[in-house]
Amino acid sequence: MSLIPGIGEVRFNRLLKHFKRVSDVFNAEVEVLAEVGRISRKMAESIKRGYDCAEVQKILAKLSNAGIKIVTMEDADYPGKLREIYDPPPVLYFAGDMPSANAPSVAVIGSRKASSYGKSMTERITAELVAAGMVIVSGFARGIDSVAHSTAIENRGKTIAVMGCGLDIIYPSENKQLYEKIIRSGCAITEFKPGTPPEAGNFPKRNRIISGISAGVVIIEAAQKSGALLTARHALDQGREVFAVPGPANSASSEGTNKLIKSGAKMTTSVADILEELRIQFKTPPISQSEKRKMESLDGDQKLIYQNLDENGVQIDRLAALVSVAMPKLLGLLLEMELSGYVRTLPGKRYARV
Known part of the structure; x- marks a missing residue:
């Protein structure tokens, strides 16, 4: 039905809400379709005639x-969560493995012209969200979006790339390798059928x-007229939480995020x-029986530290947030534990259980 000219998201959803099933829409009388869908008789007759089978076969191929x-x-x-919005897309095209329908997800988006500060904050926040079990959603654009997707993959997390074109077109073209990685560790989705170019109005x-699709939206660097601010507006209209990372007062690429914070976005x-804010707690890594026996010889903060580490490594900033221990003290405790054979240091200021 979405292939019939003039049937957009709003009309599709209005008809589906009334008839419950697409098959019942096609079986309805023209007069009923026109009244329920608030559409012209001509369009109602188009629905009764059905879709172009040749076009459908072409798309399926x-x-x-x-x-x-x-x-x-x-x-x-x-x-x-996408079902909840006013105008959900009737059809989604996707490549890769779609996360479970109710998997907790957070969007991380921002400027295409990311600064070193923006990239660093994106890597840090994305890695910690992945460690907390969040699926990372972003828009596959240059800059912050690409860093968010890449960081999720590097930390063995799942990520969803929401595209502004058909999935048979990689845009931007330099992200071809990133696209291949995304569909191996998550998925790419779009409401646009194959062959749809990345036109400005799609974004x-x-x-x-x-x-x-997200529980909340985190915006990291956005200029005054950034598309990320449009996403923030959508989020507010949809009842989603909006978070903004503050940036230097003299940075044009942080004007939008700083303004969002002034307007009530959560810094x-x-x-x-x-x-x-989302009332989602960090996941505590599972502990084996042998590891439980190791923990018995540890006291206080060291036991808590060991409990919150895993075999793959936990970044030091996230560990500090998990155990609520000041950084100087935490580093001292980790050194003691490493010398005693309880933990090991990994690249990127990460620590893992031994």
């Missing part, structure tokens, strides 16, 4: 060749999906700010 799948609002796999529509400098 493209999907199959490109490894692209479809999920509709009638499917259980359709993202749960504001894309932004409502980024916020709609955030660490993932603890985000999880506290």
